[in-house]
Amino acid sequence: MCYLALKLSANLLHSLFFPPFLSFPPKNVTKCGTIQVKRDGTPIILLNDHYTLGSYPQIGTIASYHLTKLAQKPQGSKLKFQFIDIETAEKNLIKYSNWLNQLFHGIEYRMQLEMLK
Secondary structure: OEEEEEEEEOOEEEEEOOOOOOOOOEOOEOOOOEEEEOOOOOEEEEOOOOOOEOOOEEEEEOOHHHHHHHHOOOOOOEEEOOOOOHHHHHHHHHHHHHHHHHHHHHHHHHHHHHHHO
C-alpha cells in the first residue's frame, strides 16, 4: 500500500489516503513508531516527541530500524507500508544492529588512521 505524507507537526507524521477503520479497541500506552487512527480516519505515526498515553485506536507499529528513515521523509513524499511478523522484524533488527556496528567500527578505524598521520 502506498500513502502520501501530508504534513509533519510536533514530530507526528500525518498521512493522506488511508483507508478508514471503524472499530478498533483503544489502547492506552503508546511508543515511538505507533500508528494511531484519529476519529476522522486520519492516521498518525508517533515519533520521538510522542505522548505516552493515547485514546486513539492503534493499528500497528513501524519497525524501530525504519524510524530514522521515516523521520527524514519530506512533506509530500510517498510512504509504502508492508506487514511483517515479529520474527521477521527481530531478524531485520539484528541485521540492522550488525550493520550499524560495522559502520561505527569502520568510522573508528578510519579516525585512528587519520590520527596516526
